[in-house]
Amino acid sequence: MIVLLVLLSLLPVLAAFALSRRRRFTAIVGMGLFSLILSAVYLLLHAPDVAVTEAAINAALITFIYIIAIRKTGRLVVVSDEIPGLLYREGEQISGLEQEILSGFARQLGLELVIRFLPVEQVPTALHQGEADIGAGGIISEIDDNKVLKTQGYLPTALYHLSRQTKPHLKQEESAITGFFSDLREEFQAGKTQACTLDLARFVALSRSDLSPYTVRRLDGLFSYIFLIAPARERLHHQFVSYLGKLEEGGELEKLTRRYFS
Amino acid sequence: MRYRRIGLIVYATILVCCFCGLVIAFFSYQEPTRELGAIYLSRAPSETGAANIVSAIYLNYRLYDTLFEILIFSVAVLGVRFYLSDYREKEIVEKIPESQIVRTSADLFFPPIFLIGIYLTLSGHLSPGGGFSGGVVAGTALLLCAVALGANTVGKRFHEPTLRWLEWGVLLVVLSLPLLPIVVGRLPFTALLPPGTMGKVISGGSIPIDNLLIGIRVFIGTWVIIHYFMRHRGEV
Numbered sequence: 138m139i140v141l142l143v144l145l146s147l148l149p150v151l152a153a154f155a156l157s158r159r160r161r162f163t164a165i166v167g168m169g170l171f172s173l174i175l176s177a178v179y180l181l182l183h184a185p186d187v188a189v190t191e192a193a194i195n196a197a198l199i200t201f202i203y204i205i206a207i208r209k210t211g212r213l214v215v216v217s218d219e220i221p222g223l224l225y226r227e228g229e230q231i232s233g234l235e236q237e238i239l240s241g242f243a244r245q246l247g248l249e250l251v252i253r254f255l256p257v258e259q260v261p262t263a264l265h266q267g268e269a270d271i272g273a274g275g276i277i278s279e280i281d282d283n284k285v286l287k288t289q290g291y292l293p294t295a296l297y298h299l300s301r302q303t304k305p306h307l308k309q310e311e312s313a314i315t316g317f318f319s320d321l322r323e324e325f326q327a328g329k330t331q332a333c334t335l336d337l338a339r340f341v342a343l344s345r346s347d348l349s350p351y352t353v354r355r356l357d358g359l360f361s362y363i364f365l366i367a368p369a370r371e372r373l374h375h376q377f378v379s380y381l382g383k384l385e386e387g388g389e390l391e392k393l394t395r396r397y398f399s
Numbered sequence: 400m401r402y403r404r405i406g407l408i409v410y411a412t413i414l415v416c417c418f419c420g421l422v423i424a425f426f427s428y429q430e431p432t433r434e435l436g437a438i439y440l441s442r443a444p445s446e447t448g449a450a451n452i453v454s455a456i457y458l459n460y461r462l463y464d465t466l467f468e469i470l471i472f473s474v475a476v477l478g479v480r481f482y483l484s485d486y487r488e489k490e491i492v493e494k495i496p497e498s499q500i501v502r503t504s505a506d507l508f509f510p511p512i513f514l515i516g517i518y519l520t521l522s523g524h525l526s527p528g529g530g531f532s533g534g535v536v537a538g539t540a541l542l543l544c545a546v547a548l549g550a551n552t553v554g555k556r557f558h559e560p561t562l563r564w565l566e567w568g569v570l571l572v573v574l575s576l577p578l579l580p581i582v583v584g585r586l587p588f589t590a591l592l593p594p595g596t597m598g599k600v601i602s603g604g605s606i607p608i609d610n611l612l613i614g615i616r617v618f619i620g621t622w623v624i625i626h627y628f629m630r631h632r633g634e635v
Contacts, residue, residue: 185527186453189519193535198621201542205628 141181144174159247161211162204169200213248215239216255216263217274219318221342222397223362224252224274234397235273235364238291238390242380258315261285264367271377272365275338279360286374290361291381292394297340299351300332314339322346336360448594449524449603458529458606462577468531469613473570476620483627505547512540520614524603530613537614538621550629557622566619573612576605 148171155167172195179188217224217235224233231252243250255263260272261282278290314321314333321339324330326346334356335343364381366374384390439456449455457465516537519528545553595602 186451186529186532189527189532190535193532193539197539197542198535198624201625202628205632208632 141178144178144181147174148178159244160249161207161247162249165200165203165207168203169196172196172199211247211249212251213239213243213246213271214269215250215252215271215273216260216269217252217272218257218260219254220275220338221318222338226254234292234393235275237393238381238384239271239273241384242377245380246376254317256316257318261365264365267367270367270370270373272367275336276363276365277336277360278363279358280363280365282365284368286366286368286370288364288366288374288378288381290363291385291390292362294337294360294362296334296336296356296358296360298332298334298354298356299330299340299348300354301330301350301352318342336362338362444597446594447604447606448597449606450598451524451526451528453527454523454529454606454610455603458523458609459604462609465609465613466574466577469570469573469616472617472620476566476623479624479627483631502547505543509540509544512543513537516540516614516618520610521607522600523610524606525598525600530610531617533610534614534617535621537618538625541622542625545625545629550626554626554630562619562623566616566623569612569616569619573609573616576609576612 151167151171151174155164155171158164158167172191176188176191176196179185179191219225220233220235222233224231224235236252239252240250253263253269257274260274260276261280261284263269264272264285272285275294277294277296278287280287314335318339321330321333322343325343325348328350364377366377381390384393439460440452443449443452443455443459447455447459449459516533516535516539518533519536520530520533523529523533541553592604592608594604601607
């Protein structure tokens with residue numbers, strides 16, 4: 138009798154646990170435990186047939202199907218290039234300002250954050266094809282792409298044009314950067330690159346190496362870093378914009394920025 | 400638009416009132432009867448020969464309920480097959496690297512779980528169990544294998560056309576079972592076979608046969624659900 142009462146009182150606790158979890162996997166584990174205890178309750182109430190079925194179907198099979206179902210929907214896939222300060226690998230871990238923002242956002246939605254590194258020019262393509270939800274990695278507000286959704290700028294930046302010739306390049310498209318940033322840095326150190334336009338974070342990272350053969354010119358205008366959201370994901374876009382707005386209002390964005398750039 | 404909304408509210412109120420009225424009328428006219436339960440309890444052992452009175456009821460007196468449950472399960476499996484076979488994963492979800500723990504425990508636990516499933520199916524007329532739970536337990540054993548070895552590796556061991564043929568053939572046999580006694584000329588549902596002595600392995604009339612067929616059907620259905628989910632939505 139006491140055992141039954143204890144098990145019965147555990148049921149609403151587990152149900153509340155499963156409902157209140159932000160992380161879906163934990164919620165599913167809670168549900169599996171719920172049905173396991175429910176089957177024990179059935180057994181104590183002299184319904185062994187029901188108990189066996191409950192344990193086999195709910196605790197094993199349904200839990201498994203839920204786990205498969207959340208494998209795709211439970212993830213926030215971010216594609217990005219590696220940028221020092223914003224989003225970079227540190228041994229096994231990924232850190233940086235954008236990582237902090239994105240992981241906070243993923244935690245708020247109860248999703249698991251997955252970051253994939255891609256060359257810069259492939260980031261919008263990945264978003265168009267629906268392979269990722271968010272594009273990151275020092276994307277400039279002036280990006281020329283009408284299909285993807287853009288957030289507001291979260292950090293002001295500047296653009297620098299570097300070129301080997303005395304006359305600075307006039308065509309910007311030619312000097313747009315492609316490929317991975319680590320490759321770019323190597324090419325710079327080898328002196329292969331003729332001209333390119335860099336944002337502040339990349340420029341600061343490069344300026345540790347020798348930039349004396351290049352003429353540096355700061356481009357006019359106000360620029361800032363933004364995130365890209367995959368097309369037709371208006372709801373995610375809205376959620377992310379309001380999340381960024383809240384970070385900015387609460388002063389947390391400033392705190393984070395100071396931690397990485399000061 | 401506004402009139403329509405008012406109309407809807409009036410309609411809903413009338414419906415709720417009618418429902419409450421029916422419930423009140425039902426309970427005020429007749430007390431819930433307990434006769435049927437007493438009849439089942441007194442007559443089931445001698446009529447069906449099953450020691451487990453639950454299975455005596457759901458595979459004999461209420462056989463139609465069980466058959467339609469099986470039909471619902473089959474429709475669900477059909478739905479999984481139909482919708483997932485069109486579904487192509489754009490982004491292949493990467494496989495979690497093989498783990499020695501999972502593999503060893505699959506080797507260790509697959510035979511006993513599978514045997515428990517068979518036991519539950521075959522002893523449904525003697526003790527708790529039956530085709531439904533036994534089939535699912537055996538299917539869960541295959542799930543363990545599929546998690547450890549990969550669904551496609553396990554899937555290759557089955558001959559797909561035979562599986563499909565067996566799946567629907569068994570369903571047809573199960574659905575035609577209640578018709579047979581009528582054709583043969585015995586009392587409907589009570590028995591294809593004589594009830595036998597209660598408590599013996601071979602007893603309970605046609606209940607063990609029903610259990611076995613339902614068990615096979617549920618086992619194949621469970622495997623199809625697991626296999627299709629894993630093949631089209633990515634491995635676990």
